[in-house]
Amino acid sequence: NAGVMQNPRHLVRRRGQEARLRCSPMKGHSHVYWYRQLPEEGLKFMVYLQKENIIDESGMPKERFSAEFPKEGPSILRIQQVVRGDSAAYFCASSPQTGDNQPQHFGDGTRLSIL
């Protein structure tokens, strides 16, 4: 499967714990985007990364949330001290390096539930 891979598919955490969501982009893609979807809502942009660089984090909450895309390995979205409001589906997308107007291709998401 050469698509965007996200794991885990489901993650349950208690309030105050940390959540780590992983995303491996499609082969040949070097741009990664994270989105969050709340129930009955569309997807909301969180952060855009390239290898070892955060390009745009304007959609990410200033506290408790961080993202990275290291030189080797998957992109990680990290949520510290989770709260009930963090319960959502988190989607990762990737696109090729070249130019504008390239569609983003999505993984199947991680469904985060906070107890």
Next chain:
Amino acid sequence: DQQVKQNSPSLSVQEGRISILNCDYTNSMFDYFLWYKKYPAEGPTFLISISSIKDKNEDGRFTVFLNKSAKHLSLHIVPSQPGDSAVYFCAASGVRSNSGYALNFGKGTSLLVTP
């Protein structure tokens, strides 16, 4: 601040007929528009896109129309098939807009194609 709006939460169409899904946007700096299809518990699947230099793009049964002066786009599916039943999301981006490469999504339209 919802910059992309899909005002019809749901649509029901008979198999073989045309499905028309509508989308409006408010940001005149958007220059790239996409439609995604989403099944429950899966990620959005890219369907078709259009850049602002065109007013129509066709791919098989799917055609997207863009009316820049009205800030309106639509997705036509003809003929509709039961397998087309899913939630359809409209998305927009613009490198020169305030959101850059990030996709701005509508809330989706749930399409049901009945036999």
